[in-house]
Amino acid sequence: MLENITHEALCGASVLQLKKICEQLREEIFQTVAVCGGHLASNLGVVELTVGLHRVFRFPEDKIVFDVGHQCYAHKLLSGRADRFFTLRRRGGLSGFPKRAESEYDCFDTGHAGTSVSAALGIAKARDLQGKHFNVIALIGDGSFNNGLVYEALNSLRILHTNILIILNDNGMSISPTVGGTHEVLDGLRNGSSRGDVALFERYGLTYMGVCNGNDIEELLPALENAKKALRTGSVLLHVATRKGQGYAFCEREPDRTHGISPAQTGKEYSAALGEELLALADRDERIVAVTAAMTDALGLRPFFDAFPARAFDVGICEEHASVLSAALAAGGMRPYYAIYSTFLQRAYDEVIHDICGQGLPVTLCIDRAGISGADGETHQGVYDLSYLMPVPNLTIAVPKNIAEFRLMLRESVNMKGPLAIRYPREGAEGEASSLEIGKFEVLHSTMSDIVLYAAGERCISIGDRVVRAAHEQGIEVSLVSARFVKPLDEEMLLGRRERYVITLEDNALCGGFGAAVARLLSPSGRRVLSFGCRDVFIPHGSVGELMHEFGPDEDAVLRAVRECHARG
């Protein structure tokens, strides 16, 4: 275990000693991620930069906002958390992201791309208004730099009249390689071919400094000192070039595959099925195109991108744009599949409402990592999508019971006249599925009982299945239905079935989700609806199993409810 390293120790260290510290940090990060999972390549890339920042600046008086935040491991190790670093991403342990609640060294929570410049501006402006004096830094990667929010923040530098230091950590990668116009400018600046583009930053009121080798502590220290000095008279952008995965050959060679490391998966991945099905569909149907916001591999789209490069679009970390682009491709006659994590779709909510659903366009939203997603914690749980999508008119929302049914839904999607969302977790079982009718539930287990369980999605059906068996062993019969379309609801079945006790299961926020919709529908008839889903708190990091038990629909609680219903008769 690494000992805590103080600011004073860093200030007193020689360059050689600093390099040694960098090596130790890199080793600690590598070892910990190997066990706990986490973001490897990006953290290895910023070790020298973090050491340099902790020497040149004085935290926590000075403030640093980590864009996205997954590159904060060295910062955590240098801010009194080395002794707990082995708990990284575990329930009750250190978060893999900055957390104000965890340390005063974390001044602003992050998780999604592009917020750091806005956040730094707000903190700096609050400082000015209170007559305080400290430095505020936004550390942002070139991948995040494509996100529109960054431009909104840059645009207001001149409005807010405050000083911040933006460190642009340029490693040429989002999760996938960074793409597009901004990237080409940065490339030009890095290789010296387009110094004129410095105007890009200066017009926003930034003094541009760089490019500095961010993996060379000797080059970094004076660059950071100079930036700190320049910060006295205005805002500064320091362009730092780093190498994602620096120090480990495998990571350097394959940074996209080592972006995030997860403990070994036990089930099959839905994303692989997405890739397979899209490929097959696209072979037969030239209208099919795929859209992603910098997540090609994680979403399973690589085979499609390889086979149909002209019909595959990775637009960088630009969820809003990807959403409108998908809508417009559909308006132009194509059949777009926009694959995205549940949590990131929050970024494109307005565009889902207006551009896709408002126009009733046949875009298929493939919503991956829906439900509790585990070790990334609060900012990555996919537990709101049903709540925010169900009120959107024109949208059909499908929740497959297994991967085989997911495949069926994808095949059926080609015939949809309007927008479709399919939400699914990372892993599941292949299973079996036969037919599918839009808007119709499927009865999985039918009894003459007065209790019925409606479960939305594979995880909840698994819980439901276990509850049905456990109840049966206790002499209580319960029916089980797969609520495979939560919009439109299968009102015919819901209203037509006669059970007095209706239990709903979803791995989505209880508020405004599937259960609430069922309760609203059945309440006038006096039937009793008991809803189980995610609690109304931000769900922290941990394993999916732990979190489902503690924050999600819990098997034991459902079984207790079944027994109570039975007892009341």
Added chain:
Amino acid sequence: MLENITHEALCGASVLQLKKICEQLREEIFQTVAVCGGHLASNLGVVELTVGLHRVFRFPEDKIVFDVGHQCYAHKLLSGRADRFFTLRRRGGLSGFPKRAESEYDCFDTGHAGTSVSAALGIAKARDLQGKHFNVIALIGDGSFNNGLVYEALNSLRILHTNILIILNDNGMSISPTVGGTHEVLDGLRNGSSRGDVALFERYGLTYMGVCNGNDIEELLPALENAKKALRTGSVLLHVATRKGQGYAFCEREPDRTHGISPAQTGKEYSAALGEELLALADRDERIVAVTAAMTDALGLRPFFDAFPARAFDVGICEEHASVLSAALAAGGMRPYYAIYSTFLQRAYDEVIHDICGQGLPVTLCIDRAGISGADGETHQGVYDLSYLMPVPNLTIAVPKNIAEFRLMLRESVNMKGPLAIRYPREGAEGEASSLEIGKFEVLHSTMSDIVLYAAGERCISIGDRVVRAAHEQGIEVSLVSARFVKPLDEEMLLGRRERYVITLEDNALCGGFGAAVARLLSPSGRRVLSFGCRDVFIPHGSVGELMHEFGPDEDAVLRAVRECHARG
């Protein structure tokens, strides 16, 4: 009434005749907006530009996407809709925005800022993939050009390898004057002081052409012809300078006041109360700051901006950035009031979840134009906010019964430890309000009846009040409660009261709103909850009254429900 003017007629017209046509269009727009309300200044500003486009391009084969879309009046008049133009913004009449469902000349629906470049790219790419040939144009104002979505789209020009024409309609205005770094670049280009910033566009792969006087048809025609030619070999940005309100002295002088014209208001505006209260609070509390995304006047913030310019931030049409900035100002110790229309808050959903609520920061969201908002139609109805906000942990959501209570809530907000959202319609009555307790409903009318109405917000309380009176006249007693906090719900009252029939009223989507939450809470006890709210369709334009009757919680329907409950006993 203007006669329909065809493309052929425009092509055959002399410059003098074109000028005459522009005059006629301007007169028609002015007369119609004077009666129907609508966007005046922006439409007057683009008359020559629209005439020029309709002459140089051939619609509907060529496609044009209007960013935001409220500047499409001349386009509608030139595309076979002159004979219906007098129905503008009226129920069943022409929309004030482009609508695919209305005309083949409208190729993409818009309503919120910044989508046009993404949309044009998608349409152009679909064209290419299908081997078709036509021109695709995005017409975007400089106000929208601050929105981050535009940069996301620009960034992907090089990725998508397709050609579009972006016409930057630069009038120096959002609704308020355009602000920030981008604006300064455009100013420099317009007055010729910074030609070097052309690189800003070229680096994205755009050929920059301009600046052309967009109110001079003689200068416009060759500029549009040249842009059309250049479009054969790549994407083009044509920078056009126009004058918002051109042709009407009052509009030219006061473009922000003549941005939108509404029929005379009958009630008092909540926004005025916001301005008054914030001013009073800020006088006593130096931590109070105000944030807006280019809507200072409409939100009632002008007095605050005038009195406390150093604590007032208009960041342009950047709802996401405004949200993170507010969170960061709060993290830095300030008490931000972020005022925004309900519909625009959809743009900042992810930031509300993570940056404001995830960190539990004391930001007050002042959500104006909540509920059905009327004549702007589908893209401006504020009917989703309860559904998408209620699932967000840590957030308190208040819905005042009148303006006096709104004032109380604002005064109370200063004591909040976490985030607060107050949602309110445009107009209401001052009324009276006494005390307030967070999370507690208020009983307005108490009876011994077995029927209770829970109404959220002034409009619904008015409906509830009328229903209570009408029912009383028919010999049926009904209790009425103001659900002034929909989050947290007053569970104590909801569970504690004994009525068997519970009726909820909200001017929000029925799905996932207040009623659904009440149904979920009360369903296990077997009480019957009947929810009234907005139907699950995109609500078109019309008067608030008409739309509430047709799409919202309708008084007659509620009264019928009351009678049925009473009859069932």
